[in-house]
Amino acid sequence: MSKLKVHSIESFGTHDGPGIRMVIFLQGCNLKCLYCHNPDTIPLKGGAEHEIEALVKRAENMKSYFGKLGGVTVSGGEPLVQSKALIPFFKALKEKGIHTNIDTNGSILNDDAKELIDNYADLVMVDIKHTHAKGYHQITGVDKYGSSLKFIQHREKSGKPAWLRYVLIPGHTDIPEELIKLGERYKGFDCIQKLEIQPYHKLGTHKWEALGEEYLLKDAIENTPEQIERAKEILSPYFKEIKIN
Template identity: 65%
Template sequence: MLNVHSIESFGTHDGPGVRMVLFLQGCKLKCLYCHNPDTIDTAGGKEYHIDELVKMAIKLKPYFGKKGGVTVSGGEPLLQSKALIPFFKRLKEEGIHTNIDTNGRVLNHFSEELIDKYADLVMLDVKHMTEEGYEYITGQRNKETTFNFAKHREASGKAMWLRYVLIPGITNTPNLLHAMGEYFKEYETIEKIELQPYHKLGIHKWEALGWEYQLKEARENTKEEIDAAKEILQNYFKEVKVN
């Protein structure tokens, strides 16, 4: 069984091609800019049997084409790694491309088996390049968990994309972008980095939960700032995409 928050049938921003996207319930981080804060609490969600989800994926398979498939996001999907192993195994048997969108904080026996054997692609969210910045954004310490996860994926030789949210003055500064590029420039498994310009579309969800949204003062990026960030990162990565 998987505890699922919601399912999107025709996702186009969660990996290659057209995808069925499962947003799982539960996350140990509470990122200041989270646009799905209702997925954070591990309580809630709806239990789905793996057979039911596999049937959904098979029905959608004609729409996937050569590139599409199934992406599991969250929340943090690797909190349910043990249940995801048989799910991804079944999808692989059906010839369906599998992708995990993760913050990289869960690296244990189950998550390693999942990403080593059954995840065709991993999309890793890099929150910040400094410990202070990581704690400010996520509410948790130890940014090294993300980088340990990246090292593990690199060692597997299997495809990885990075994702990075651009917040003016917080994550979108030249020194941080160069630091990220320098850190990952020798990685051979990274196919691209996706930049997510900061937006405030999730504020109403925070308010509905009775939580204070702490980035109200942050502004959205200008086109010039986004272009400048892309230009910096193009020195380090094969492909830089702005979502």
């Protein structure tokens, strides 16, 4: 089996998919989001190589904690950067009866990514960065707007579930008109089980500073409960379930 470049592993994650989960944060991302709270996972260099066989064994040892709902979530960074190596990993997990989930920005949909998500990912969680191309570029630093919609369209064909995630940044991504656009864009997909609203926080600010980089959203404020509730009310008509993380 091949190896995965891993940044870190969380043994008992409760916000990264259903149930209790082993969360593997992979090294390397193709975007550079302004609000990233793990900017040290962005560079493709770094991390530690882990044997897939050892990771499978570690997950198998945790099966009693997973229960009926839990399992393994691969996050990042951007996990689909390492799609080719994830195929044998997820295949082995499936053979052990372990639920598999990918937390992705939805911007990579090459042949390896398609094989992985079509055949071995029980769930995909797709982070929707913005509701228009200019905003997407401002948040991520790249021109990949539209990729997440294509990703969901592809997932819809498989008949397997997806969750959407959306970071709510006051003054940036919480404009009511834009939230309506988000709802209109993704309504009607059978595969979308829920939308998770991620309130904005500054927990990763010190990590940017430690890397010698400026945190460009330092003037953004955190959400008030009223702002979060307003967003939930606007988006609720479009989705089967709205969850506040």
